[in-house]
Amino acid sequence: MANDILELFQSFRTILCLCPYCNQIQRLSDINPRYGGRIKKTWLDIYESRVKALEKKVEAFEEKAEELRQSATEKGRKQVPDILRRSMSIEFMNLSYNPYxxxxxxxxxxxxxxxxxxxxxxxxxxxxxxxxxxxxxxxxxxxxxxxxxxxxxxxxxxxxxxxxxxxxxxxx
Known part of the structure; x- marks a missing residue:
């Protein structure tokens, strides 16, 4: 049976067609037929659309995560001087040294x-x-x-x- 299917696809290379839009001769195996009506979705179409949607969500999450990381880093860096000053004795708080x-x-x-x-x-x-x-x-x-x-x-x-x-x- 697998050989029959393979032979069928091989025979598609020998069948020539005339494209109604561009008037070019093409092999049946090379054409990309289009249908003007609504095509019923297969399980593979549904799966592929879900994969694409998930990939978009992952990409958006990664972008947001990177923004959150950068924001948290900046916020933490801004807090270091205050945290360090609070951990020091009152006598040391007003020193003019860079807290870092x-x-x-x-x-x-x-x-x-x-x-x-x-x-x-x-x-x-x-x-x-x-x-x-x-x-x-x-x-x-x-x-x-x-x-x-x-x-x-x-x-x-x-x-x-x-x-x-x-x-x-x-x-x-």
Whole structure:
């Protein structure tokens, strides 16, 4: 039966027709007949129209999702300064540093400020910022940090972690 159908379609190549609109001779297998009346939809027509409708909805959703993502990102970025200021002590709220330059450490120093990091991409100064407290132990640690910086007792090291978890240090 499959061979019969295949032979039928092959025979369509040998049948020639004259197009009533353009007066061109064409093979029956190449023509695209048109019907002026209403054609009854098949299950395939319905399926294809539903697929197209779904594709349009997916495309519209993806566009909307991208807009929502961008809007949420912008909204979040605008909120960062206020969130950071609210998380800081009242004494620190009125500082003139870019909020994106302030990083929370919380212990032993409350914050570290990389002044100029986000505005000029060139750090002008690094500031350790902590609220004065009455904890003698923590105050001694902070004083030792201050003394180490004043005495130049620090260095810069780069640590690299490979895929196996091995850490190597590169001194600069």
């Amino acid at each position: 330059d302030i990083k929370a450490l919380m212990h032993p120093v409350d914050f570290i400020i990389f002044d100029g990091l986000h505005s000029a991409e060139n750090v002008k100064e690094i500031i350790f910022l902590s609220k004065k407290i009455s904890n003698n132990g923590l105050n001694k640690i902070r004083e030792s940090i201050r003394d180490a910086i004043r005495n130049g007792s620090y260095n810069w090291q780069v640590a690299r972690v490979d895929l196996e978890g091995k850490i190597t240090y590169h001194q600069k």
